[in-house]
Amino acid sequence: DAKTTQPTSMDCAEGRAANLPCNHSTISGNEYVYWYRQIHSQGPQYIIHGLKNNETNEMASLIITEDRKSSTLILPHATLRDTAVYYCIVRVEGSGNTGKLIFGQGTTLQVKP
Amino acid sequence: NAGVTQTPKFQVLKTGQSMTLQCAQDMNHNSMYWYRQDPGMGLRLIYYSASEGTTDKGEVPNGYNVSRLNKREFSLRLESAAPSQTSVYFCASRGLTPGQGYYGYTFGSGTRLTVV
Numbered sequence: 001d002a003k004t005t006q007p008t009s010m011d012c013a014e015g016r017a018a019n020l021p022c023n024h025s026t027i028s029g030n031e032y033v034y035w036y037r038q039i040h041s042q043g044p045q046y047i048i049h050g051l052k053n054n055e056t057n058e059m060a061s062l063i064i065t066e067d068r069k070s071s072t073l074i075l076p077h078a079t080l081r082d083t084a085v086y087y088c089i090v091r092v093e094g095s096g097n098t099g100k101l102i103f104g105q106g107t108t109l110q111v112k113p
Numbered sequence: 114n115a116g117v118t119q120t121p122k123f124q125v126l127k128t129g130q131s132m133t134l135q136c137a138q139d140m141n142h143n144s145m146y147w148y149r150q151d152p153g154m155g156l157r158l159i160y161y162s163a164s165e166g167t168t169d170k171g172e173v174p175n176g177y178n179v180s181r182l183n184k185r186e187f188s189l190r191l192e193s194a195a196p197s198q199t200s201v202y203f204c205a206s207r208g209l210t211p212g213q214g215y216y217g218y219t220f221g222s223g224t225r226l227t228v229v
Contacts, residue, residue, distance in 0.1 A: 036218075043117075043203050043220030044156065046210075087155065100146070100171065101205075101218060103155035 004088045009108040012082075018075040020107050022088030025069045031091060033064060034101070035073045037084040044087065044103075047073065078111045085109075116140070117221035119204050125227045126194040134189040134202055134224050142208030142219075145187035146171075147179060149200040150223075156203060162187055194228045201225050 005023040012018040024033065035047040048055055048062045050071075055062045061074040075082055087106040120135045138145065143164045148156040148171075158171030162181040176198060178190045187206075191198060202224045210217030 041150075041201060041223065043205075043222050044218075045220070046217055100158055100161060101156075102158065102172075103148075105155050 004090055004104055006086075006088050006104065006107045008105065009110065011110050011112055012075075012078045014080060014111055014113050015077055018073075018078040018082065018109055018111070020073040020075075020086050020088075020109065021070065022073070023070045024088070024090045027068050027090050029068075033062065033071050034089040034091065035060070035062065036087045036089065036101075036103075037082075038087070038106070039081075039084040047086075078109075080111050080113065083109060083111045117204055117206055117219050119202075119221035119224050121224060122222070123225050125229060126191075127229060128195060130194050131190065131192050132194065133191075134204075134226075135186070136188065136204030136221060137186045138204075138206040138219070139185065140206060140208060140210065140219065141184070142206035142210075143184070144207040145181065146205040146207070147177075147187070147189045148203045148205065149173065149198075150203065151200050159189065159202075194226075196228045199226060199228045 032049050032051050034049040036044040038044045048057055048060050050062045064071045085106040085108050087103050089101055117138045146161040147159040149159055150156045157173050159173055159177050160171055160179040162168045165184045168179050168181055180188045204221040205218050207218045
């Protein structure tokens with residue numbers, strides 16, 4: 001699975017959009033980009049994932065560059081409850097593989113009033 | 114509620130004692146995983162079970178054993194606990210999960226283990 005690079009920490013004002021970057025320059029064609037977050041030592045929570053196209057769900061949007069070497073997670077209107085560690089993970093999808101998720105250090109997002 | 118249930122939530126052990134961490138999921142998922150998380154660190158994979166009847170080592174398996182008892186249950190055993198095993202342990206399962214796309218991951222709430 002490709003390695004990812006994320007900033008250690010970021011701040012965001014409450015109500016503003018939070019844009020969390022992730023570099024994955026060695027990503028291969030069949031690897032998906034996943035985002036998870038962990039709020040204060042709870043179990044990680046799934047946010048969104050994608051392969052090539054931009055994706056949006058009720059929690060966030062995922063923007064993947066055309067060369068797929070980087071992506072951005074967007075929380076459109078950050079709230080204090082979005083303060084968490086955000087993990088960007090790339091891995092091969094499919095029922096035939098082992099499905100291991102390998103976590104890096106993640107980005108600590110602090111949403112401030 | 115559907116999900117991953119871990120027991121116990123908290124445990125204090127003396128060095129050398131043994132214990133088993135329990136994990137059960139009710140989503141009919143095939144794959145299950147055990148992770149540990151040390152303070153200020155990301156999660157590290159200890160063992161995983163890609164399907165019922167199979168188990169494999171992850172990044173940090175030393176000092177642990179696992180049992181995939183059936184499709185629902187995946188336990189983690191510490192035979193002789195050491196202070197270095199003080200950590201938060203998370204169990205996860207992977208499979209068809211509503212709202213997550215084809216193969217999603219669901220994590221339990223964790224077991225906080227202290228070895229003194």
